[in-house]
Structure formats: C-alpha cells, structure tokens
Amino acid sequence: MAFLAARSVDPVPSDPPTVQAGRRAGAILTVDLAAIAENYRLLRRQAGRAACAAVVKADAYGLGAARVAPTLARAGCRDFFVAHLEEGLALRAILGRGPRIAVLHGAPPGTEGDCRAQDLVPVLNDLEQVAAWRGLARRRDEVLPAILQVDTGMARFGLPRADLDRLLAGPDGLAGLSLDLVMSHLACADTPDHPANAEQHAAFASLRSRLPGVPASLAASSGIFLGPAFQADLVRPGAALYGVNPQPGRPNPMRPVVRLQARILQLREVAAGAGIGYGHTAVARRPMRLAVVAAGYADGYLRSASGRGMAFAGPHPLAGVGRVSMDSLILDVTDVPPEAVPLGGFVDLIGPGHGVDALAEAAGTIGYEVLTSLGARYHRVYREA
Numbered sequence: 575m576a577f578l579a580a581r582s583v584d585p586v587p588s589d590p591p592t593v594q595a596g597r598r599a600g601a602i603l604t605v606d607l608a609a610i611a612e613n614y615r616l617l618r619r620q621a622g623r624a625a626c627a628a629v630v631k632a633d634a635y636g637l638g639a640a641r642v643a644p645t646l647a648r649a650g651c652r653d654f655f656v657a658h659l660e661e662g663l664a665l666r667a668i669l670g671r672g673p674r675i676a677v678l679h680g681a682p683p684g685t686e687g688d689c690r691a692q693d694l695v696p697v698l699n700d701l702e703q704v705a706a707w708r709g710l711a712r713r714r715d716e717v718l719p720a721i722l723q724v725d726t727g728m729a730r731f732g733l734p735r736a737d738l739d740r741l742l743a744g745p746d747g748l749a750g751l752s753l754d755l756v757m758s759h760l761a762c763a764d765t766p767d768h769p770a771n772a773e774q775h776a777a778f779a780s781l782r783s784r785l786p787g788v789p790a791s792l793a794a795s796s797g798i799f800l801g802p803a804f805q806a807d808l809v810r811p812g813a814a815l816y817g818v819n820p821q822p823g824r825p826n827p828m829r830p831v832v833r834l835q836a837r838i839l840q841l842r843e844v845a846a847g848a849g850i851g852y853g854h855t856a857v858a859r860r861p862m863r864l865a866v867v868a869a870g871y872a873d874g875y876l877r878s879a880s881g882r883g884m885a886f887a888g889p890h891p892l893a894g895v896g897r898v899s900m901d902s903l904i905l906d907v908t909d910v911p912p913e914a915v916p917l918g919g920f921v922d923l924i925g926p927g928h929g930v931d932a933l934a935e936a937a938g939t940i941g942y943e944v945l946t947s948l949g950a951r952y953h954r955v956y957r958e959a
C-alpha cells in the first residue's frame with residue numbers, strides 16, 4: 575500500500591525489476607539520459623564550428639559514466655575528458671576503441687606506459703610531463719599523441735609562458751610528440767563581464783600562435799556562451815551536459831537531468847514551542863506537521879542546506895526545518911493537504927520545481943558539488959535516451 579500511495583503522489587516510470595528495488599528504496603535518483611543527449615546536441619549547436627567534447631570526470635559528475643558516456647557517444651561525441659588515469663582506463667573499457675579519451679592530469683610519473691597501452695591521450699601540464707611522454711616516444715621509437723595545456727591566468731594546470739618558451743627553445747622540444755590540441759582553462763567564464771576572460775583569451779591567442787596548426791581549446795560549459803572567439807576548435811563542457819546552468823543569473827538553457835525523490839519515513843504533529851532536530855536550531859512557532867524523509871548528508875544532501883533546503887510534493891513547496899541529519903531531513907508539511915504527503919510516499923528534493931542549482935544555492939555551493947556529492951545509497955533509475 576505504501577508504494578501505491580507513492581505512485582499516486584508522483585510515479586517513477588520504471589520497469590518491473592526497478593519497481594521491486596524502488597519499493598525498498600529510501601530515495602530514488604532518476605538520471606534522464608535523453609536530456610543529457612539533448613544537452614549535448616544543444617551545446618554542439620551553440621559551439622558553432624567548434625567540435626564538442628564531453629567531460630565525464632568524477633564518474634560523469636556523479637551520474638554514472640558507465641551509462642552517461644555511451645549515451646554521449648551515441649549522440650555523436652568523439653572526444654572525452656577525464657581527470658585521472660584510472661578514470662581513463664575505466665572509460666576505455668566502457669567505450670571501447672575509437673573515441674579519443676584525454677586525461678586532464680596526465681599520467682603520474684612511471685605510468686606513461688599504462689596510459690599509452692589503452693590509447694589514452696595525456697594532457698601534459700608541465701615540463702616534467704612533457705619530458706616523460708617524450709621519453710616514452712623515444713624508447714618506443716613512436717610518435718605519440720599528446721595535448722599540451724598552457725596556463726593563461728588561472729595558476730592551476732599548464733605551462734606558464736616562460737616554460738613554453740623554454741620548451742620550444744630547448745634541444746628536444748616536442749620531438750616524438752604529435753600535438754592533438756593546445757588547451758587552457760578559464761577561471762571566470764561564469765561571469766561574462768569579468769576582465770579575466772578577455773585577458774585569458776588574449777594570452778591564449780598569443781601562446782597558441784607559438785604552435786601553428788595545432789587545434790586549440792579554451793571553453794568549458796560557461797565559456798561556450800562567451801561567444802565564437804572563445805570556442806576555438808574544440809569545446810569541453812561538463813556541468814552543462816548534466817543540467818547545471820552555464821550562465822548563472824540568467825535563464826538556464828539546459829534541460830534538467832536529475833530528479834531526486836525521497837520517501838516519507840515519518841509524519842508527526844508537534845506543538846508550538848517544540849524543538850526540531852539536532853541542536854534544536856528550529857523551534858515550532860505554531861503547531862506544525864512535519865515529514866521526515868530519507869536523505870541526509872551521508873547521501874550528499876549537504877548539511878549546509880540545513881533550514882534552507884526546499885522540497886516539493888507535486889505542486890506544493892515544502893520548507894526544510896532544522897538540521898539535516900546523516901540519513902534524514904525534516905520538512906514542514908503543515909499547510910499541505912495530507913493526501914499530497916502520504917506516509918511511504920515520495921517528495922522531490924531535486925526536481926522540476928527545485929533544480930540542482932536551487933539546491934546548491936540553498937547549501938551555499940554550486941551545482942557541481944551537489945551533483946558530485948550524490949550518494950551511493952540512492953536507488954538509481956536511468957531514463958533511456
């Protein structure tokens with residue numbers, strides 16, 4: 575009966591095995607693969623003549639690279655980026671031969687052979703990585719593909735100008751390497767009028783002119799929306815594929831990808847003056863009805879959203895009350911018709927009325943962190959492309 579009640583609140587479209595597991599689940603995370611494919615196509619159109627890669631690091635931002643990456647490949651993506659070599663090895667097993675897989679951190683010293691063995695392309699971020707990859711090329715008497723990252727003003731990854739000068743002036747230079755790409759990364763692309771964007775663009779134009787004929791890449795999700803000058807030959811979106819707004823403060827052009835539904839575990843009435851949750855950080859100002867639902871900070875529902883998060887039961891907004899616990903959080907259902915919040919039913923913690931960015935704002939963070947924190951206990955449902 576509890577599950578029937580849940581279905582009457584908001585059915586999770588699912589096949590029979592999923593219904594079984596869904597019955598046991600405390601919370602259900604639905605990932606819309608069709609929306610990811612559509613977001614990919616939208617970004618590719620937005621990128622004009624630039625090719626569109628996909629960044630699937632951190633298990634496709636927490637959504638599951640094993641399902642997300644093949645979806646993107648079927649949508650036409652031929653270039654994938656991960657952060658770590660291990661992620662690249664796993665992704666090669668998922669995608670098979672064919673797509674280019676680039677490893678943003680390059681290969682840790684001594685593991686260049688592993689990188690090469692699975693046809694992964696390292697992003698070379700410093701002179702040591704360049705020398706190590708060149709050394710492998712020499713030992714194997716092969717020309718090896720590589721991506722060179724230059725730092726245009728983020729002080730994170732890539733060769734600063736002086737190192738690029740040294741490299742190109744040195745005796746070995748890029749011997750044995752075939753550069754697939756020269757790339758850099760923008761620090762402030764989500765703030766279109768930030769002066770750093772134009773500065774980094776100018777620095778990149780100057781650095782890439784030292785490598786004539788090598789394709790170039792500067793833009794991630796937000797950079798794509800800075801216009802054609804920033805799109806270069808290849809764009810590298812991650813977050814926008816997964817529904818995060820690449821233009822904060824403006825309407826989100828991306829389709830939502832994630833829905834998180836948590837089950838109502840308890841319903842209770844409390845008197846005015848009752849302390850609610852750990853630390854009694856909330857106190858009932860009037861008689862209240864509360865719903866305790868099955869998601870907490872151990873599931874990546876960030877504790878910093880305590881008292882500021884929001885859920886929906888169909889059209890009804892529900893305010894979070896008191897601290898987020900490890901396995902649960904408390905919602906105010908005082909003014910909601912009881913049939914909208916049945917015991918055992920589900921409410922949306924992330925959904926149509928309250929997206930990833932809205933939850934992030936409540937938690938004082940960004941959509942990226944909400945996604946990459948999504949917990950392992952959620953029952954996952956993938957909606958096929």
Ligand SMILES: *Cc1c(COP(=O)(O)O)cnc(C)c1O
Binds near residue numbers: 796811814
């Ligand atoms: C993570 C990352 C991206 C993707 O960034 P989004 O903002 O998620 O689109 C692109 N390039 C580099 C170097 C990155 O580290």
